[in-house]
Amino acid sequence: MSAHKIIIAIDGFSSCGKSTLAKQLAAKLGYNYIDSGAMYRAITLYFLRHSVHISDHEQVLKALDNIHLSFVFNEKREQSDIYLNDENVEPYIRDLIVAEKVSEVAAIKEVRTFAVGQQQKMGQKKGIVMDGRDIGTVVFPDAELKIFMTAEPDVRVMRRYDELAASNPGITIEEVRHNLELRDYIDSNREESPLRKADDAIMLDNSNLNKEEQLEKVLEWVKDKATNIVAGNIP
Ligand code: CDP
16 A cells, blocks of 8 residues: 555444444554544543533633543554543443533534644644544545445444443443434534535445445545555645
């Protein structure tokens, strides 16, 4: 694969496999993978722990002042863990209690400015795969490769249910379905950087693709983009 490093932006609805694809690509290309959703989840965890009222502007700003986020590579997970003020909060941020609040927190303008600034810094050296909701539209509008992922709703619900069931005994498929539907609605309809496909993003529906097929397809796109860049075909 080309040594010319690019930025790969992956956006899409909840639980359609963005992080799986991002992780596969980063491993294959030797790139960094940044899960931007983990940042919004860690901020939400802080807000929950400190009972921050999201409608209170002053409280939100004060909370953001006290939040420091960083990513540290975890060899075992082959992916970075997110740290909230020096605490590894990976074990907590995927819980339903965080998932139930995260989209409201992520809709706050100041929260987005805070997170997007840090995300843009992480991409300065390129060689990065980032997934989220506004990566191709707002964070990296000039990303060389943009992918917009979708999968059928039932497939997404079952994938997330299987993921959560191990650590959340008693969780029901209906709870998971409700959370995904609600988050997709809030994420797509918020005023600040709503979830939408960038005009130049390639659509990827992976409902009927396994992980290997998906990776193979996208690596072809990476190769095309990198070849075009080297050949000077992309402005
Ligand atoms: O993995 P999953 O699809 O459940 O979501 P996530 O990537 O962990 O993101 C959790 C939530 O953070 C989303 O539902 C959005 O509300 C928010 N988010 C966002 O607004 N912008 C991003 N770039 C990434 C996530």
